[in-house]
Amino acid sequence: MKHYVIIGNGVAAAGCIEGIRSVDTESSITVISAEQHPVYCRPLISYYLEQKTDPERMNYRTPTFYADHGVTVLYGKTAEKIDAGTRQVTLNTGETLPFDALCNATGSAPFVPPMKGLETVREQFTFMTLDDALSLEKAVTPESKVLIIGAGLIGLKCAEGLHDRVREITVCDLAPRVLSSILDETCAAMMQKHLEANGIEFLLGNSAKEFKGNTAIMQNGDKVDFDVLVLAVGVRPNTALIKNAGGDVNRGIRVDAACRTSLPEIYAAGDCTEYRDISADTDKIMALMPNAYMQGHTAGVNMAGGEAVFDQAIPMNSIGFFGLHCHTAGSQPEGCEMYEEADEKHIKRLFVKDDKLTGFMLIGHMHRTGIYTALIRNQTPLSTVDFARLKLEPQLAAMGSAYRSKVLKGVV
Amino acid sequence: MKRIYVKEEWCLGCHLCEYNCAFANSGLTDMVKALRDKPIYPRIQVETDENGVTYAVSCRHCTDPICVKSCIAGALSKKDGVIEIDHSKCVGCLTCVLVCPYGAVVEDGSGVAQKCELCMKNSCGAPACVKGCPNGAIVYEERQAVPASD
Numbered sequence: 001m002k003h004y005v006i007i008g009n010g011v012a013a014a015g016c017i018e019g020i021r022s023v024d025t026e027s028s029i030t031v032i033s034a035e036q037h038p039v040y041c042r043p044l045i046s047y048y049l050e051q052k053t054d055p056e057r058m059n060y061r062t063p064t065f066y067a068d069h070g071v072t073v074l075y076g077k078t079a080e081k082i083d084a085g086t087r088q089v090t091l092n093t094g095e096t097l098p099f100d101a102l103c104n105a106t107g108s109a110p111f112v113p114p115m116k117g118l119e120t121v122r123e124q125f126t127f128m129t130l131d132d133a134l135s136l137e138k139a140v141t142p143e144s145k146v147l148i149i150g151a152g153l154i155g156l157k158c159a160e161g162l163h164d165r166v167r168e169i170t171v172c173d174l175a176p177r178v179l180s181s182i183l184d185e186t187c188a189a190m191m192q193k194h195l196e197a198n199g200i201e202f203l204l205g206n207s208a209k210e211f212k213g214n215t216a217i218m219q220n221g222d223k224v225d226f227d228v229l230v231l232a233v234g235v236r237p238n239t240a241l242i243k244n245a246g247g248d249v250n251r252g253i254r255v256d257a258a259c260r261t262s263l264p265e266i267y268a269a270g271d272c273t274e275y276r277d278i279s280a281d282t283d284k285i286m287a288l289m290p291n292a293y294m295q296g297h298t299a300g301v302n303m304a305g306g307e308a309v310f311d312q313a314i315p316m317n318s319i320g321f322f323g324l325h326c327h328t329a330g331s332q333p334e335g336c337e338m339y340e341e342a343d344e345k346h347i348k349r350l351f352v353k354d355d356k357l358t359g360f361m362l363i364g365h366m367h368r369t370g371i372y373t374a375l376i377r378n379q380t381p382l383s384t385v386d387f388a389r390l391k392l393e394p395q396l397a398a399m400g401s402a403y404r405s406k407v408l409k410g411v412v
Numbered sequence: 413m414k415r416i417y418v419k420e421e422w423c424l425g426c427h428l429c430e431y432n433c434a435f436a437n438s439g440l441t442d443m444v445k446a447l448r449d450k451p452i453y454p455r456i457q458v459e460t461d462e463n464g465v466t467y468a469v470s471c472r473h474c475t476d477p478i479c480v481k482s483c484i485a486g487a488l489s490k491k492d493g494v495i496e497i498d499h500s501k502c503v504g505c506l507t508c509v510l511v512c513p514y515g516a517v518v519e520d521g522s523g524v525a526q527k528c529e530l531c532m533k534n535s536c537g538a539p540a541c542v543k544g545c546p547n548g549a550i551v552y553e554e555r556q557a558v559p560a561s562d
């Protein structure tokens with residue numbers, strides 16, 4: 001009988017629990033959960049504001065999930081210290097928990113850059129947790145003017161969520177375009193136009209440098225009045241526990257494909273980690289929910305003595321605003337070639353290098369796009385498929401009859 | 413478990429499976445009312461390869477389903493081997509469409525995701541595409557390993 005400890009109670013932790021239990025149904029699992037909620041779908045907080053879901057439906061698993069998996073959850077407690085030598089975790093309450101294997105699934109936290117006068121803003125929120133969304137919901141009225149700092153995924157989903165609940169939304173960002181982490185200039189321009197057509201205002205290449213109560217003074221000197229401020233500049237991985245325990249930490253906690261940290265029997269998974277993006281062959285932080293689950297599951301299997309790797313990680317995002325969807329995956333390495341199709345409401349950009357599809361950006365038409373994603377994840381040589389056909393439409397027909405037989409005539 | 417498999421040498425490319433699928437999942441009892449003058453959003457897609465060979469593609473009910481692992485809403489799950497979608501939880505983010513390597517999860521026309529659930533949740537109780545295939549090109553049966561051919 002072993003003792004497994006998981007720090008964090010997000011999706012990576014849920015993956016870890018399911019991973020452990022796929023190998024070891026006997027040993028004890030303890031989850032340390034800073035938040036008072038059972039694991040929920042964090043990216044759904046904007047859909048909550050939009051009233052497309054509610055806290056009950058936002059639960060990631062069934063109400064009996066922890067009981068079914070024999071898990072003890074310590075709600076409202078945090079880990080203060082990991083002792084890698086004696087293998088124990090010290091909690092904020094002073095208790096210590098011994099472990100045979102541990103998974104650090106501490107996630108990330110909103111990054112708020114120092115901004116003069118920020119303390120004078122009464123109604124200010126970050127947008128990361130369910131509690132953030134519940135507080136923000138209480139603060140807004142149909143008359144509110146909202147200023148969102150950050151035109152990335154979080155800031156724009158927040159804008160969409162608030163759209164029908166407030167009078168006016170302005171989004172600013174230092175970057176010259178929206179969604180700069182996933183879209184290039186052309187694709188971002190199409191998304192921005194669509195967001196503007198739905199009433200979102202933008203101030204790009206410009207951000208707040210100072211606040212005086214309910215007024216933001218922008219870098220170009222403009223003044224923007226608001227009632228409610230949302231800070232969505234970015235997130236930072238929560239790495240302190242592993243760093244203080246002597247583990248290898250860069251911007252995120254460095255983990256290998258088995259989700260091992262540099263410390264024995266200590267694993268890490270999810271938004272707190274830095275790991276290999278196979279489409280770019282570099283290590284990076286890919287704070288994405290699907291990857292968090294897959295890392296957590298991998299860590300769990302390995303913690304319990306099984307063997308698993310997550311060695312097909314790539315950045316990928318499926319995101320839509322006001323009915324216009326976009327799918328992006330992989331990367332655009334230097335020297336890659338681009339295949340493009342575009343019209344007013346749709347863009348397809350495929351990036352190819354060294355006989356591989358390395359990435360894509362698609363806006364408007366989301367049909368069977370996973371066939372493209374699989375080409376990136378599997379690093380399929382394009383010379384072995386009919387890429388001319390695939391460019392036009394993702395289809396198994398272009399993947400060769402042997403592959404098709406395997407998929408459609410067998411168990412995969 | 414029983415899954416859907418295709419016999420592409422028998423497929424006529426008639427697309428009836430797509431219509432039967434759309435009808436079976438429409439919740440209506442009259443096929444004309446369900447399908448007439450409407451775009452259909454079937455959970456099975458007929459493809460044609462470069463030699464004119466046709467076959468239908470639907471969810472493989474993978475043993476290690478990446479759509480379930482990737483669902484950001486906890487709406488996809490595997491129950492007794494069948495990959496199901498809980499429509500009350502789906503918010504239409506379409507991450508499942510982005511990750512399914514076979515293109516078997518598709519948008520339903522109203523913005524949320526849908527996929528083959530082997531007609532377990534509709535009134536058919538067994539796959540309508542199989543039942544309605546005029547040439548026996550889609551079968552519903554147990555298979556263990558991956559055969560090289562039929």
